[in-house]
Amino acid sequence: MRADRLLSLVLLLRARGRLTAATLASELEVSTRTVLRDIDALSAAGIPVYAERGRDGGFALLPGFSTDLTGLTPDEAVALLTAQSSATPEALGLGPAFASAIRKVVAALPASTRPGATEAAGRVLVDPKSGGWTRRTVSPPTEPEPPLAIVQRAVFAGTRLRIRYPTRPRDPEPELTWRVVDPLGLVSAAGRWYLLALHDGADRTYRVSRIVEAVEEDEPAHRPTGIDLAQLWQRRQSDFRARLRSTAARVRVRTDRLEELTRTALGRTATHDDVPGWLVVDLEFADLGHAEHVVWGLSPHAEALSPAELLAALSRRAAATASLYP
Secondary structure, eight states: OHHHHHHHHHHHHHHHOSBOHHHHHHHHTSOHHHHHHHHHHHHHTTOOEEEEOSTTOEEEEOTTOOOSOTTOOHHHHHHHHHGGGGSOTTTTTOTHHHHHHHHHHHHHSOTTTHHHHHHHHTTEEEETTOOTTTTOOOOOOSSOOTTHHHHHHHHHHTEEEEEEEESSTTSSSOOEEEEEEEEEEEEEETTEEEEEEEETTEEEEEEGGGOOEEEEEEEEOOOOSSOOHHHHHHHHHHHHHHHSOOEEEEEEEEGGGHHHHHHHSSEEEEEEEOSTTEEEEEEEESSHHHHHHHHHHHTTSEEEEEOHHHHHHHHHHHHHHHHTOO
C-alpha cells in the first residue's frame, strides 16, 4: 500500500500547496513519523519536495513541478499500477480520487509502453484476505525470498523460466529437479509468494520460497491471452482444496473467537449451542496437522472434542511445551 500512499502524498501537495506533516498524517491516516519517511522516499526518488521551517512552515513541491507523470518509466508505472491489487481504492480511504489517479498514470504513459505496463501490472496479485492453500495464518517473511526478483522479472517480461524445485516438497530431504515453466502470474497470500505457471501445458503452482534456483530463459513464455489472475488463483485454490483428504473435527470455542476459528478452517458444517459464551462447531480442516495448528493457536479459547487423533496430538504438544517450564 506504500506506493498508493506516496502517490496520494504528491497529489495532496500539488493540489493544496504547502502542508504540515501533521496535516498530511491526518489526511493519509498514518503517523507523522510515517509521513517524514515518505517525504524522504520521495526526495530520494527525485520528486522535488522541500521543507520550510517556521510558524507557517511545512512541506511543498517546487514551483512548476508537474504531476502529469510524463517522465514515468515503464517499471515505475508497473509499480504504481500493481498497487491496485493489494487493496481497492475504497479500502485505501481514497475512493474515486485514487481510481482517477491510476487512470492518469495510464494516460500519461507513452503509447509504446502503455500496453506492456498495464499488462505486466495485471500479472501480480496481492490477496490479503486469502490464507494461502489451507487458510492457515502465516506471518509475512522478514526478508525477501532470494529467487523472487528473478521470477518477477520473468513474469513481467513474459519469458520462460527454468527453476530447480523439490519433486516432493514435504519430504525431509526432497529430490530437486530442473523444469522449464511458462509463468502466468505472481500471487502473494498469507505472507507467501506463489508462482502460477504452466509446465508442459498443465496448470502448476509453485511456492517461491521453495524454488532453490531460478534462471530466466530467452524464449518467450506460452501464455494464454485474457488471463484474469484473481479468478485463476481462486480456481486453483478451490481445485487444490477439493483434492485434499480433509479432516473433520469438533471444536468447542468461545463465541467471540468463532470468526477467527472458521476463517482458518476449510469450512464449517454445523454449529451447536453450549454454555453461555461458548459454542461447539463442526469443521473441516486440510489434514490433522492443519487442525492441530489452528486449535493450538486459539488455546485456551478453543478446545478440541474430536477426533481422538487430534486430542492426542494436542496432548503431546502440551506436554512437550510444559516440559520446557518445570
